[in-house]
Amino acid sequence: MPSIRRSEALGCWVPVLTGLGLLGILIATWPDPPQGPRFEGAGAPTPRSGGTFVFHHEENVRTLDPHIAYDELSGMAIRLLFDGLLDYDDESNLIPSLAADMPTVSEDGLRFRFRLRPGVRFHPMPGLPSGRELVAEDVSWSLHRLLSGAVGSPGYPFFSSILGADEYHRGEADRIEGIRVVDRYTIDFTLKEPDQTFLNAMAMTFAYPVPRENYEHWGEEVKFHPVGTGPYVFDEWERDVELRFSRNRRYWRDRPGPDRMIFQENLARELAAQRFRNGDLDAIHRQSPSDYRFFRNAERWQPYLSEFPRVSTFGIGLNCEMAPFDNVHVRRAVAFAIDRQGWSRARSGRLLPAGQILPPALPGHDPNLPEAHTFDLDRAREEMRLAGFPEGIREPVTVWISGQDQTSTQYGELLQQDLARIGIQVRMRFVSFAAYLTESGKPHTVPAFFTGWNMDFPDPSNFLDILFHSRSIHPENSENRAFYRNPELDAILDEARSETDRHRRIDLYRRANAIVSRDAPWAFTYYPLSMEVWQPYVKGYRPHPVWSQDYRNVWLDLPRRRLAERLVGAGSTAPAVFFPLGGRR
């Protein structure tokens, strides 16, 4: 139909020209992303209340029932809503929280008496619009629920040292013998045997007291209706999107803080970093490599950023029951052959080289440990000679690693390069995380594997007992995945567990730490570094050594002010107000 075409010959140009024009405008106004903070604080000299603090995690919160939650991000929410009898200070020391003081311990180290702080109130709950006071009976009821077989809490093993806990868990007893309410504010715990980690267990989120009425009202639904004594009260939870809390105005510890907190869940780290740079998020943690490099190098972010080693240790687990790693010299050769500085460089400096199991933040860590694993090729070759393999090992060894992404491939290559220098060929086996956990927990299955450990609580026993005690070897699901058995180490660890004198106890762990480095069931590689960044108007925050993302002490220096950035490279002084859509500033 030429007639149709001719009649609107000009019309066809309109959409094309419009499209080209739009593209041109887009390119011409291409904005530079913000290089520094967009907002700064008002400059208030003292902490004040008010505002909304927005933080995030990339995973989903699974439950708000402290008895069930066993993951980092549920814990982030639970610590805002609940309090424990004990807590940790900035130096990982146990301090009283709901307890008025640290508990008194009997001579034999078996009985702990806690005195509760009077006047602490639970948040409002169904039937109790103004909450009610926390009493010793609540602590007892909470622990009974936690340890009952029906609830099936993953926290149970941490409390199994309480007298009668096992019987109660198996349903053979009506109540736990070792828990006794003395009076309204006093409660006694009796243990089966002296166990110094009991107090750490009492500081875990599992042991946070909860009100019985709320659990009876909600039943299974209680995980969506948390009621605690904590600094924030639960408001709402849009599942997979965000949780909203508001400040507990009747909190027993009078301190200022944001009036509201919003916990955005299910937010990928790349998006979180972009939101943060736009000023829509108040703090971030866990960055992608490119975001990490950006913040590391962004001059204007440096005052609002902290980089610190997490209380975790990573290494190559070497199965002490499988050739060639049943030979201690081969294990030590591997330990001395790993170029930890090289690894750190390859990972843009996000690793702190490790030579021993205990990370620097824990007591028992020895910065001058003679047995510590370091990169020393001469020693590695000498150990290979002592092991009877001066020319190297002909058969390649299989090393398991979980995941098959860029990161795990990179680690695999680094290990291959390092071990090739001492004549050990490495064949990498990439498996899923679940497969790695399942298989490496079985004897005689996985010869070597990339592994690591995040603490449950900051005590050396949580590393040494679990990872290297022969008691942690089982036919399936061993935590001692290296299958390392050493009666000498076992004896030291058992002694340390019940030793009440703090100095003697730490000394024992120092010895255990040295033995593990000497025998090298793991070739220790690194302690991971974490970076957290917060907005300039976020005050009172500093990464906590024990709790990840602990925002309980945050306050906001409001009103925040927009920082006017100049046009990059243009020398103009156009203020932000000309670009209301958030484009160029």
Add this chain to the structure above:
Amino acid sequence: MWAFILRRALGATAVVFVVVLLVFFLVNWVGDPAVATLGPNAGPEQIQDFQRKHGLDRPLMEQFVSYLGVGRCARGRRAAAVEDELTAAIADGGHRVHRPHRVGETRPDGSAPRVRGVLRPSADRWALRVTVGGRTFRSHGNVDTLADDIADEVLAALEGEPVVVVERFSREDRCGLLQGDLGESFGHHEPVADVIAQRLPRTLLLGAIALLLELLLGVSIGILAAYRRNTWVDTGLMSAAYLGISMPTFVTGPIFLAVFGFYYGWFPLGGYGVGFWDHVYHALLPGFTLAIIGAATYARVMRSELVDTLRSDYIRTAAAKGLPTSGVLRHAVRNALLPIVTMLGLSLTLLVAGAIITETIFGWPGMGNLAIRSIVNLDTPTVMGVVLVFAVTVQAGNLLADIAVALLDPRVRLETSG
């Protein structure tokens, strides 16, 4: 026609069943869900507890049978034991459950308070709901302690009557797929059906927006290109369509996010928002990303159909008789739209597949996002539920497309029933 639909529906059901079978064994062979759920810090005790609680300590075949729900209602050995005990209690008139009170009697006025127990086998716990004169009391506990906690209040509500009447315990008997029960999610600690019920509307919203954009863009571009066929408008638009088909969402998604979300700040940086219109606003960018491929496909089909139609005799006649351009187009477009209608069913398939990637990129908390998370965490009941929903959607889409084609084109019916 009905025979045709029935045959297709049977085929679709068979496909869904095969999918369920395959996926069940595949996800269970990948690794141990207990280990994946509890994480590296879990000891053997915790892992065994978990396996027992969810019945993972049984042979895989047995697990599959009870997943389907053809056998008796029990997910774990312990749950089975509880169930036995409860059955006995019910036969007993609930005596063991309501120990503190006499049971089996009615109130003096002959009315009976309703007592309802809900068994959740996987949770290994009972929930009991007692309704007395409009007030509801809930009790939670194990078989022995159930109802102890509410006994006093129930008594008070009965105005001093020292009798609690247990009419009978009914329990929710549904368990297993065939009875409409999808099991309990490991990670979310709640029924899979609830998890999906929460996510599905979000994915439907995103899908609806994507479909709308697809049709709007695809059809209008197709019409414009056909109308200006063999000019460089046509060439330009069709090249753009080629580009659209070739660009996967995992390329376009992050680019759109960076440009329109981060650099320009016109759209939110992922997420779902709060409130309906906020949801729609949040859905625009992922919806557009999801729509590109479909829109490009529609544009190409629309163009070729319309070009054919415009060449046909009746259109030429209409134009020759002096019908205005808009009238000619209206007639032609209506005829050319038929294949688009049949393609809509197939679009569902593409939207479902695309949702997995797009939702992950944009942090849209829907089914695709759930699929990825549950696969990574080996949350097998959730994986199964999601796969089932996807399989049914795709099959339903295909079925609709088949029916639409058959309705519009009798030759198809003849061939298949041939």
